[in-house]
Amino acid sequence: MRRFGKGWGGSVTLTFCLILVWSLAPKAVTAKEPYKVGAVFAVTGGASILGEPEKRTAEMLAEEINKKGGIDGHKLELVLYDDESDETKCRTRVTRLIKTDKVPVIIGPSTSGNTMAVIAVCDESKVPLISCASSIKIVTPVSERKWIFKVAPSDSHSVERIYEFLLKKGIKKVAIMTVSDGYGSSGREELLRVAPNVGIEVVADERYGPKDTDLTAQLTRIRGTGAQAVINWSVGPTQILAVKNWKELGMTAMTFVQSHGFASKKNIELAGGAAEGVFCPLGRVNIPDLLPATDPQKKVIMAYNEAYQGRFKEPLSAFGGHAWDALQLAVEALAAVGPDPAKIRDYLENRKNFVGQGGVFNFSPADHCGLTKDSFEMVVVKNGTWALAQ
């Protein structure tokens, strides 16, 4: 009797399930509305070296997700705009994403300057933004940044990691040179702010424009100050010029450290042989092969690496990784709470232990970045590629 009852119950359940599946399945394909995610990257213009891999990654990942059936059966619709590395255009695009496309969450922009320019827009419209830029100002003060998150490590993380490394090498006097845009001035501020806390003396503070053709004047000035190391903070052609001029001026006895903005292998290629011996803090996503098997990020990074390399035939960059993290977080939030901006925000704020490309994130109401200085590894350019710095 018991056996019969069990069997009977089982078949009822089975029938019920079949009916359920039968009734739901067509709906899943036809009736479920697509989930939109807005994206704005610097695909062209001065910061395109950031925006291009971000765009490629986001589009690749969105395709992958849709191939696997979308988000909970909803198709993922990525609405992606190019801000042309321009603050005004960026603000227009973000406004359009919110007002016209009505997206519940936005990923990007690529640069700190552009992110700062759109914070007010997102705040007013109460739409969460997951920025791919690094400045600490993007998420602080946290009371005024309710809707803003970021997945790129802060400049302070990078600065702390660099100083820790230099002190270990016995270097206490450093010269800094920074580009006069959002990225450079934010880095400069952190370099100057953290230095006295850890016992580093900044003996020279040089600046230059993002389209300058020559940096020998700045380096010559630095040369006269007795600095033991020079830290350059820029993205784009000037970071390559800085390395070239450093080599040409015969200043190689002075340790040269680049910011994490140097994190693309293309930069080593562009600098020719001049980049040999240059140090820089890198996210682990840049060095999948150097990671030990025990690294918690190894698995996600290797999977991303395989897909990206297979498709675009170019090495990973940290920037693409930021887009991966931002989109993945947005998709997770959509899957968990649906396309409600406020709920997405709450979900993101409480997300712990998210293993992404940029590190292991632990978001909290007090920290909308969720990373620490340990998300960086110090590496050195050796034989035209990265090697872990000892």
Next chain:
Amino acid sequence: MPERLSHELKSVMEKLSLGGQLVQYLFTGVTVGSIYGMVALGFNIIYNVTEMINFAQGEFVMLGGLIMVLCAKVLPLPMAFCVTLAAVTAIGAIMERSTINPLKNATVLTLIIVTIAVSILLKGIAMFIWGKDPYMMQPFSGTEPLHLFGAAIQTQAFWVLGISGIVVLLLTLFFRKARYGKAMLACADNAEAARLVGIKVNLMVLLSFALSAAIGAAAGAVITPISLMEYDRGALLGLKGFGAAVLGGLGSFSGAVVAGLLLGVVESLCAGFVSSGYKDAVALLLLLLVLFVRPSGLFGNVEASKIKKF
């Protein structure tokens, strides 16, 4: 012990005397300045013949650099240089025939706006062909820098100076001696009168575009090993060159060269001795000051500037 000694020696070498620094800044300034000067020359040639400003001038420099990188990969340097010059000259000529020439009765202002459109177009095409990354090129002769009074000078700087010297020399000869050069100057003085004496003004305009494209290309080709080149660098070089052209007095060739050098040197000295942050500001301030005191520019003809439209 010897290792430590050599390290100390190095750190002494790292410090540079004031004189050495000055040499370094001057050389950097003169090198960059001669590029500004060449761009300014390009502006002036077209301005003299047509009274218009060609805002695509910076784009010729960019194209010169990028085409040179491409050519240098497959051709020996002198050949690559000539091919680059020819290619960009052709682009300049095509630009004139396809956009300036068909507008028969357009005002100068319309023509200037057309050149802005062309510059955006050229930039877009370059982005399409070369992508957005900067391109590098090996210096023409050796990567080892030269040491002068403790300053390290890139050998390419001498190439920049040499080529711009040759350009200035050839231009001077062309305008003083050659028939076409004189005809172009005649158009500059009075286009109507030039037409009456049988000069084909139409042809002179074409020639002026071809010539300034060639000069831009030469500037781009020699500066690329120093500064790298990417698709959107033209605008800033064009702007600095325009500044030099105005500073020297629009239309004045010697003024363009001197003002270009002056601008480069002031920028470099300011970056070195005052503050690198105010470099561009000082250059602009200099330009403003000169324009306040002498609105026709350092070498501009006050009488002539009164009858010109700009």
